[in-house]
Amino acid sequence: MAAPADPSPAFAGEAGAAPAAGRGLGSTAAFAAPASGRGSAAALATPAPLLPALAGFFFDLLLWVFLLAGGSLLGTVAWGFVQGLNGASPAQAGPPMAVSLAIGLLATAFAALIVYYFRRNANAVERSAAWRALSRPFTWIWIATAIIVLLSGSSLADKLTQALTIDATPTNAVLSEPLHRQPALWLVFAVLIAPAYEELMFRRVLFGRLWAAGRPWLGLALSSVAFALVHEPPGLGAGRGWGVLVLWSVYALMGAVFAWIYRRTGSLWAAYLAHAGNNLIACLALMDGP
Template sequence: MAGGSVLGTVVWGFLQGLRGAPAAHAGPPLPVSLAIGLAATAFAALIVYYFRRNANSVERNASWRALLQPSTWIWMATAVIALLTFSALADKLSLSLGIDATPTNQVLGDPLRAQPWLWMGFAVLIAPAYEELLFRRVLFGRLWAAGRPWLGLVLSSIAFALVHEPPGLGAGRGWGVLVLWSVYATMGAIFAWIYRRTGSLWTPYLAHAGNNLVACLALMAGV
């Protein structure tokens, strides 16, 4: 993922240089950065999925059957409610302590209001698909299959948090970074748990999409 992001940025700068753009030395604009990040995540997720955790027909059929169970949808709803509640509590705690815990995705506010369908499609449908494939199916799923689900839950959740708020690169600063990491790590742990509980990757994907949808609506409303 890191290599793909760096390569994408270098290619963008190279193309800007060929065009003779005066700002070729500057970083790419937000839409280009997000597209590069999505492409890097997609490449990493699909490659490791294909070679390490490619689902067979039995697993796919079981996943679809699990999706039809009422308990699966209860787990999805419970996960979204738990995440929103934890995020709200973390935000209130940060404000009361004077900690800046501004998430990096806060920059999506203006683009969401300008082109809501484009950015909501990216944040709600596309990004969760690749992230669940990589962090839950591959990273967590590999250790789950090896008989170490709790180790997989911890490691995949830490990786999930670090990717969303890279040290020194995100919007958060100081103790705020730790708050954001705790929120994202909790999110990753809950998604891993409901994946294991239901046996269907659709469960964390839809819960992830629902959480992102609420977050996008809040950003559009300026909350």
């Protein structure tokens, strides 16, 4: 199976440089590269204290979860209010699946943008370096390699679950029906929009915070675990038993690959394009099914 879709940069400068915690403005700030130069590399010779870095990481994560939950609740209440004004009964006021998915996607995007803008906005130097990284051939080689690695890992996971008769149906399989009914709309959401806000949150904000603190491997591990748990929440997702562990492994691999390509190329655009390519393949697989 293709790596599950979401419901939704070699360094641009000197190797070893970490992302700056600037506050630049503009839409392309989202896809910023790490700041480069001797000063940045030297600053990482001694990692920042661990506890403050971890505190910042978990604060950002909890803030995002709080905003996501609040946005989803407000969206659902607003839908019910409008339905009530239109004369729907209480039993009919709940949003259908497609509307629930849209509310969740919009709430997730809103939460990610708020955390990014106020917690780890990018500066002009990072934005410029991110764009320059896309002009280098090896950036595109890394993007293609990332997609191949993810497809291979997902294929191995699929064969394992079949051999062991484990049900590892991902929660995002609910996208199958909307994709069949409105393919253009949901392809835009899942392929273009969802990877954008997820890269902002999980790579730029979470991974980037620990990377900037001189602890990139810890950031890669923790942000990948968070990425997996958010996509398959324990007890709330479609998977059960050993199937959940398989899905967590697949999503954690995805998170690790996207973090690696961000660090290796110095541009969040590279991670975004790899993420979008993976989601496109996964959506096409869902559309090909019943």
